Every structure is written in structure tokens, then in C-alpha cells.
Amino acid sequence: MNQKFNLKNLAPHILAVVVFIIINVVMYWPLFLENKTLNQNDILQGAGANQEIIEHREATGEEALWTNGMFSGMPAYLINVQxxxxxxxxxxxxxxxxxxxxxxxxxxxxxxxxxxxxxxxxxxxxxxxxxxxxxxxxxxxxxxxxxxxxxxxxxxxxxxxxxxxxxxxxxxxxxxxxxxxxxxxxxxxxxxxxxxxxxxxxxxxxxxxxxxxxxxxxxxxxxxxxxxxxxxxxxxxxxxxxxxxxxxxxxxxxxxxxxxxxxxxxxxxxxxxxxxxxxxxxxxxxxxxxxxxxxxxxxxxxxxxxxxxxxxxxxxxxxxxxxxxxxxxxxxxxxxxxxxxxxxxxxxxxxxxxxxxxxxxxxxxxxxxxxxxxxxxxxxxxxxxxxxxxxxxxxxxxxxxxxxxxxxxxxxxxxxxxxxxxxxxxxxxxxxxxxxxxxxxxxxxxxxxxxxxxxxxxxxxxxxxxxxxxxxxxxxxxxxxxxxxxxxxxxxxxxxxxxxxxxxxxxxxxxxxxxxxxxxxxxxxxxxxxxxxxxxxxxxxxxxxKRDVKGSFFAKSQADERILQDDGHYRVLNLNNPFNEARTSYYHSSIGGYHGAKMRRYQDLIEYHLQSEINELIEGLRAGNTDFSDFDVINMLNTKYIKFGAEAGQVIVNQAALGNAWFVRNLQKVNTPDEAIEALGNIDTENTAVINSSEFTVAENSFMDGTIELDSYAPNQLEYSSKNADKGLAVFSEVYYPKGWKAYIDGKEVEILQVNYVLRALEIPAGEHEVVFKFEPQAYYIGNKIMMGSSIVLILLLLGSLFYSVKKSKVV
Structure with missing residues (x-):
């Protein structure tokens, strides 16, 4: 015979749970008794990085899976995905x-x-x-x-x-x-x-x-x-x-x-x-x-x-x-x-x-x-x-x-x-x-x-x-x-x-x-x-x-208020430690951010071009120069606002930002990534794009101009309308990522090109067209289904083992 289920045997385990709860109340008593929260830097930075994703979830009920909040765009997998x-x-x-x-x-x-x-x-x-x-x-x-x-x-x-x-x-x-x-x-x-x-x-x-x-x-x-x-x-x-x-x-x-x-x-x-x-x-x-x-x-x-x-x-x-x-x-x-x-x-x-x-x-x-x-x-x-x-x-x-x-x-x-x-x-x-x-x-x-x-x-x-x-x-x-x-x-x-x-x-x-x-x-x-x-x-x-740690940290400044008067899709450069803070990302799409696994190519871009351009920009501002037309990399990222403080007067509008998309006239072909990132420092990004021809094939070297506008923005879907008299090459101020992004012209899927080392581009035929980018990573959709099935099996096994253990403890 097996022994009967005995509450006495559970006594030390119940005591353990109770004691552990008491100790945690003692350790974190302001959390329980004073309605305070821990002032945790990484949590706050994470909240900044998460915000666009959370807002999209609350507004649509779907997962963004991508965010423009940090580093001009990156997958949300390691940030906040449910x-x-x-x-x-x-x-x-x-x-x-x-x-x-x-x-x-x-x-x-x-x-x-x-x-x-x-x-x-x-x-x-x-x-x-x-x-x-x-x-x-x-x-x-x-x-x-x-x-x-x-x-x-x-x-x-x-x-x-x-x-x-x-x-x-x-x-x-x-x-x-x-x-x-x-x-x-x-x-x-x-x-x-x-x-x-x-x-x-x-x-x-x-x-x-x-x-x-x-x-x-x-x-x-x-x-x-x-x-x-x-x-x-x-x-x-x-x-x-x-x-x-x-x-x-x-x-x-x-x-x-x-x-x-x-x-x-x-x-x-x-x-x-x-x-x-x-x-x-x-x-x-x-x-x-x-x-x-x-x-x-x-x-x-x-x-x-x-x-x-x-x-x-x-x-x-x-x-x-x-x-x-x-x-x-x-x-x-x-x-x-x-x-x-x-x-x-x-x-x-x-x-x-x-x-x-x-x-x-x-x-x-x-x-x-x-x-x-x-x-x-x-x-x-x-x-x-x-x-x-x-x-x-x-x-x-x-x-x-x-x-x-x-x-x-x-x-x-x-x-x-x-x-x-x-x-x-x-x-x-x-x-x-x-x-x-x-x-x-x-x-x-x-x-x-x-x-x-x-x-x-x-x-x-x-x-x-x-x-x-x-x-x-x-x-x-x-x-x-x-x-x-x-x-x-x-x-x-x-x-x-x-x-x-x-x-x-x-x-x-x-x-x-x-x-x-x-x-x-x-x-x-x-x-x-x-x-x-x-x-x-x-x-x-x-x-x-502290009380209301998040509210205090993300209190909207006058600078934020001024930038937020613009309801378009743009990016912000915070000159105060841009690549080690995500507060900017709470309200704006940022070219900086705070994350331990940013994209490799974007880190290269920071080291080879962005950091030097930012340093040069700061020196120019100190000399009273607000002409940013020479900062080709900053401009190709649609960096419309430069922020260097919390006051409304500490925001500068960058008139040279290239916008969400534009047609280029010239395509400079190179054979390696090294050549691509080097060439990026020597071109006018408004008129010329650099492409690695060993990875992407484009027959033409020159194109006709045209117009392209962003009609609708969501982190995982962007819709544009284009108009061009002849075949053109449109460059988008969006980070290229091959696993999940798909592009459609008038509903037909087309190849996304990688240009300027980190950006996307499309060959667009003559005429008026609807251009759509969608982020639909199969790893998420298929993986989610496997997770569901495995989780159900695991929970059934857990419940079954608990039932078996209780039944075994009774007299048979």
C-alpha cells in the first residue's frame, strides 16, 4: 500500500513559500506598501525602446515585430514581442x-x-x-x-x-x-x-x-x-x-x-x-x-x-x-x-x-x-x-x-x-x-x-x-x-x-x-x-x-513637444550620447538607441560614418553653422530633427533631410561591402546610391527622376505612392533586413535591393504606382504555432503527472 496523502508532509513546503514571500516583502517593502517601483536604468531604457511596439499593439491588437524607435529600425524580437x-x-x-x-x-x-x-x-x-x-x-x-x-x-x-x-x-x-x-x-x-x-x-x-x-x-x-x-x-x-x-x-x-x-x-x-x-x-x-x-x-x-x-x-x-x-x-x-x-x-x-x-x-x-x-x-x-x-x-x-x-x-x-x-x-x-x-x-x-x-x-x-x-x-x-x-x-x-x-x-x-x-x-x-x-x-x-519612475523619466519636454507637432514619419538625432540612450525612442524614431545586439551593418555605419558626421555637426553648431547639407549619411536616414537639450529652442529642423524615400539618378556599383561603405563617404546620397553588384543585380547605372511619398506608416507596414516618367530607382530611408520584409508594387512582389550599405531600394517601372513594404517573418508565424502545440503538450504532461502523484499517494 501507498501512504495516504498527509498534510503534515507539506508543512515544510508551505512554510518555505510563506517565509520566502515574507522575506521578499521585507526586501521590497516600498514596492508592496508604498506604491513605489525600482529606479532601474535598463528597465527605463527598455521602456523607451518598447514604446512604439506597445502603442502599435494597443492600437491594432497585432505585434509590430519591427520598430523604428531605435537605430533607424531593427527587429523587435529581443525588445518586446508577445x-x-x-x-x-x-x-x-x-x-x-x-x-x-x-x-x-x-x-x-x-x-x-x-x-x-x-x-x-x-x-x-x-x-x-x-x-x-x-x-x-x-x-x-x-x-x-x-x-x-x-x-x-x-x-x-x-x-x-x-x-x-x-x-x-x-x-x-x-x-x-x-x-x-x-x-x-x-x-x-x-x-x-x-x-x-x-x-x-x-x-x-x-x-x-x-x-x-x-x-x-x-x-x-x-x-x-x-x-x-x-x-x-x-x-x-x-x-x-x-x-x-x-x-x-x-x-x-x-x-x-x-x-x-x-x-x-x-x-x-x-x-x-x-x-x-x-x-x-x-x-x-x-x-x-x-x-x-x-x-x-x-x-x-x-x-x-x-x-x-x-x-x-x-x-x-x-x-x-x-x-x-x-x-x-x-x-x-x-x-x-x-x-x-x-x-x-x-x-x-x-x-x-x-x-x-x-x-x-x-x-x-x-x-x-x-x-x-x-x-x-x-x-x-x-x-x-x-x-x-x-x-x-x-x-x-x-x-x-x-x-x-x-x-x-x-x-x-x-x-x-x-x-x-x-x-x-x-x-x-x-x-x-x-x-x-x-x-x-x-x-x-x-x-x-x-x-x-x-x-x-x-x-x-x-x-x-x-x-x-x-x-x-x-x-x-x-x-x-x-x-x-x-x-x-x-x-x-x-x-x-x-x-x-x-x-x-x-x-x-x-x-x-x-x-x-x-x-x-x-x-x-x-x-x-x-x-x-x-x-x-x-x-x-x-x-x-521611487514613485512614478517611468513618468518622471519620460516626462515630455518642450523639445519633445515641438518635434511632436510634426505628425509625419521622421527620425531624431539626440546629440547627448545618442548610441547609449533610448529615452528619445519613447516619443520619436531615433537614429540612436540602447541595445546590446544592434545590427552589425548599422554598427559599421556608426563607426565609419555616423559618429564622425555627428562630431563634425557638433563642431559646426558651436560655430553657428546650421547648414547640414554635407552630412549625407545623417540625411539619408531622414534625420529631420537635431535635439541637443530639453528646451524648445534646443531643437533644430534639418532642412537637408532626404525624407522617407526619393529617386536617385545614378547607381554606383561596387564589388564588396568594404567598397560599399567606403564609397558611401564620397557620394551625394540625394542623387547617387551605392550597391554591391556581387549580391544584387541592376542592369542600369542611371535613372530618371520622379516623386515618391509615404502615404501610411506602421512599424511593420509602409505604403507609398510613386510617380515617374521612366524606370526609376527609389531609395527608402529604411534599414534593409532580408528575413521578413517583402515589397509589393501594385500588389506584385518585387525584389528589395540593399543600397548605401544599410538602406532599401526598389526598381520602380514608369507610371503611377502603389508601393508597399510588409514585415512578415516566417520564423515568427510558424514558430508561434509550434510554441502553442509544445506548450499544450507540456501543460497536459504537468497536469497528468500531478494527478498521477496525488492518486498514487492515496490508498489503493
């Missing part, structure tokens, strides 16, 4: 209990890690403490604060994927299959393939150990069966997201993450530029922030107390209270290798202590899997500070060169290290105390010893930062800042030492039966919260929450 076939979004809402973003992601991270620990047979109450460690580390919460919501969503589902895989290898085939398929569907739906790629490293290392084990035990058929089940589960998870994957893959080939177009680009084999990818690389010693958060001085700029030695030193130099208060709010305390950081990646002193304990008490493949994966993640995060290995990975490991900010590989140890730590603590609890207490002393000694070393070392290290030379010849100020860095390291090293000693003491007294097991677990959980939350609050606190 998929009717994505039924897993309803599952996301259910498992996050309807919590608002970003609290929902922190909750799911805690719950998923809790489930993973249960799979490894960790006591449920101890697993709750593990959930705290995974969801409250600063790597996760700093990402939340920055608005990297897709990233934190992907991180939150990683433990569920591992839980499903482990269950399947334990011959829990039904549960393992369903959980793996569901978790993979949720993981991929987060739309952050870089994190999913790093999860693959963890899974591959796990799989290697399982293969070795199967060879040793001669169980290869069973191994093959398990792999087959997992492959089907993963394929089902992929199927539930195939449209997202397909469109992202398709667009990726044309983005800066795809193959270079120009031979002068060193990344001719595809992928990102190496310097760009490794720009954010951890220093060799930077992982010590896992243990001591202020080892490298915290964030690039930290607020320091008015009672600090730095403030006292400023007073002695004669600085007034106002000057001191202003300076201590943003002191350049960071002295590591990264160009900028929002804060340290703090894994937790107790988690590090437990990780070392796990290394000592856990035996077999599980230990080595998690240790190797952790080390790999750390080594990869070093980037160009460990060239020998990381350049090899970048150049030869499939897909690795598609991703930037390699410091993000700390995702791997931030999952694997606490996992081994809590498995180790559970093993210590389960085994003979007399045999394991030495391991406790060794682990505590190693980690506490490290803290003591850096407390002592803080009096001897130099704490030189890359920003120090920028302070000029003020040696006394540099010395004060370096003393502050030393004090910050020393303070946090001592702080971590205390937590290690306290956690070790609790475990020791539990082993000696001086404290009951569940009291000890409660104390460990409490210590983790007291350790994590204050450090997290340094970077995610009440000051990060």
Missing part, C-alpha cells in the same frame, strides 16, 4: 504566486534552489536557509537593481533544470522528465541565452561524471536511456520557445554577435569583438569579494560616513561641511580591474565556509562536479586577465564568442558553491559527529584564517586604483582614499570572520548535542539573513524605490 503560443507565461505567474516584479524573480530563485536541495535530500528546513543564500546574494540583487530582469529570471530557473536532470538520473523518469521540460521551457522563456549557455557548462560537467560512472559500472544502456529521456524533455522545452529561439538565431546572424561584414573587422569568423566581450573581466583576486564584499572597495563609487577617517582628513585640509558631505557621497573606493561596477559579488561568508566544509565531507562525483564547475566559472570570469585559457575558449568553444561581460560567469559558482555547501552540511548532520567534527574545524580554520590574513594584510597593501591618477597631484587626497579602501576591506574581513565563527559554533554545539538540530538550523538560517540582507541593502535599498 507570443500567443507562449502558454508557459501562465505557469510563471502561478509559481511566483503573482508577486510583482522584481520580487517575483527573487522568490522563484529561492523556491527553485529550495527544490534543488530537496532533490539532494537536504532537510527541508535547512533547504529554506539555502534558498536565502541563492536569492539574496549581491550578484543577483545588484542585477535586479540595474534592471537586468531577463538575466535574473534565467538565473532563478537554473536550479529547477538541474533538479529535473538529477531526478531523471535517479530513475524518477516521469517526474524528472516533466520537471526538466518545464524548467527548460521557463529557463529559455527568460530570453537570456547567455545565462542558459552557462547553465549548459554545469550540465555538461555533470554529464561527464555520469558517463564515467556508467562506464565504470557497465550501465551504459541505462545511461543512454536517461539521456534519451532528457533530450526529449529539453526538445519539448525548446519547442515551447522555438519562435523566440528561431527569431533570435535568425537575427543574431545580422547583429553585432554574428559574422562580420567588413574584412577589416578582426571578428571575421563571427561573434563579438574580443576587446568588447572582455571589457568587464574580473581581476584575478576579485573572487575574494565572494567572501569579503569590500575587498576591492565595493562599487565604483561608494558613500562614506561623515564620521570616517576620510571625512576627518578632509576637515584637517580645511574643507567645509558642505564640501565634505558632497565628496563622501561618491568616493572612488573601487580599486579592481573592471572599468565600472555597481557593487561586489558577495556570495556570503557562511556560504563560503559551508562550501569548504562540503569539499571536506562530501565524497564522490557530486563534490568534484560542483568544485570543477565552480572553478571553471571563476576562471572564465577572469577574462583577459587570464588570456591563455579564456582567449582559447573565446576563439574555439562553440558559441562562446557571442556573449559579452564575461564576469557574468560567476553565475556558475554562485549556484554550485552553496549547493555543495548545504549538501555538505546535511552530510555532517547525518554522519557520525566524532568522524566529521575535524572537517568542521578545518573548514572554519581555512575560511576564518583567510579573513585574518586580509585583516592583517590591509595594513600593508597599497590599494592603488585605476582612477587615482585622475585626482591629479593631490597626493594627500589619494592617500586618504586608499586609507578608506583599507578600512573598508578590514571592516568587512572582520565582519565575515564573525559570521564564520558564529556559524561554526552553532554547528559545533549541535554536534555536541548542546543545541537541538532544528534550533541549530533556525540559527543558521537567521545568521544567513543577518549576513546577506545588510550587504544587499548597501546596493538595493529604499533610495532605489
Amino acid at each position: 507570443w500567443s503560443g507562449e502558454l508557459t507565461k501562465h505557469i510563471r505567474k502561478v509559481i511566483s504566486f503573482g508577486l510583482p516584479s522584481p520580487a517575483n524573480h527573487t522568490f522563484v530563485a529561492m523556491l527553485a534552489f529550495y527544490i534543488l536541495l530537496l532533490v539532494f535530500r537536504v532537510n527541508p528546513y535547512l533547504a529554506i536557509a539555502g534558498g536565502f543564500a541563492y536569492g539574496l546574494n549581491t550578484f543577483f540583487l545588484i542585477s535586479v537593481e540595474a534592471g537586468h530582469i531577463w538575466k535574473v529570471a534565467a538565473i532563478s530557473y537554473m536550479p529547477l533544470v538541474l533538479a529535473g536532470i538529477v531526478l531523471t538520473f535517479r530513475k524518477k523518469y516521469l517526474l524528472g522528465f516533466v520537471l526538466t521540460a518545464l524548467a527548460m521551457a521557463l529557463e529559455i522563456s527568460s530570453n537570456h541565452y547567455q545565462i542558459t549557455y552557462y547553465l549548459l557548462f554545469i550540465v555538461l560537467i555533470f554529464g561527464v561524471f555520469k558517463l564515467i560512472d556508467a562506464i565504470k559500472n557497465k550501465t551504459l544502456p541505462e545511461f543512454g536511456k536517461t539521456i534519451g529521456i532528457l533530450i526529449i524533455a529539453v526538445l519539448l522545452g525548446i519547442g515551447a520557445n522555438i519562435g523566440k529561439i528561431w527569431t533570435a538565431y535568425e537575427y543574431g546572424k545580422y547583429s553585432i554577435r554574428g559574422q562580420a561584414v567588413l574584412s577589416s573587422n578582426t571578428q571575421s569568423t563571427g561573434g563579438l569583438d574580443r576587446d568588447y566581450a572582455f571589457a568587464w573581466s574580473n581581476g584575478i583576486w576579485e573572487p575574494l569579494t565572494f567572501l569579503i564584499p569590500n575587498f576591492y572597495g565595493g562599487a565604483s563609487q561608494e558613500e562614506v560616513s561623515m564620521n570616517s577617517k576620510l571625512a576627518e582628513g578632509l576637515r584637517k585640509q580645511g574643507a567645509g561641511s558642505g564640501q565634505i558631505r558632497s565628496f563622501v557621497k561618491s568616493v572612488p573606493t573601487y580599486w579592481g580591474d573592471q572599468p565600472f561596477t555597481s557593487g561586489p559579488y558577495y556570495l556570503g561568508a557562511i556560504a563560503i565556509f559551508l562550501f569548504v566544509l562540503g569539499i571536506l565531507v562530501v565524497k564522490g562525483p557530486v563534490k568534484w562536479w560542483l568544485v570543477i564547475a565552480s572553478v571553471l566559472g571563476i576562471v572564465l570570469s577572469w577574462g583577459d586577465n587570464f588570456e591563455a585559457f579564456n582567449y582559447f575558449m573565446f576563439d574555439y568553444f562553440p558559441g562562446y564568442n557571442k556573449f559579452r561581460s564575461v564576469s557574468m560567469t560567476v553565475t556558475i559558482p554562485f549556484l554550485c558553491m552553496p549547493l555543495l555547501g548545504f549538501i555538505g552540511l546535511q552530510k555532517l548532520i547525518d554522519e557520525d559527529w566524532n568522524k566529521t567534527k575535524k572537517s568542521l574545524f578545518y573548514a572554519a580554520g581555512v575560511v576564518a584564517g583567510l579573513c585574518l590574513i586580509f585583516i592583517a594584510g590591509s595594513f600593508m597593501m597599497r590599494f592603488r586604483g585605476t582612477v587615482d591618477p585622475q585626482l591629479g597631484d593631490q597626493a594627500w587626497l589619494v592617500d586618504l582614499i586608499r586609507d578608506q579602501r583599507a578600512s573598508m576591506m578590514r571592516g568587512d574581513a572582520f565582519r565575515s570572520l564573525i559570521f564564520v565563527v558564529l556559524a561554526a559554533a552553532v554547528i559545533y554545539f549541535m554536534g555536541e548535542n548542546k543545541i537541538k538540530k532544528y534550533t541549530a538550523i533556525l540559527l543558521i538560517a537567521g545568521l544567513i539573513l543577518v549576513d546577506y540582507i545588510p550587504v544587499a541593502k548597501r546596493y538595493l535599498n529604499d533610495e532605489n524605490f
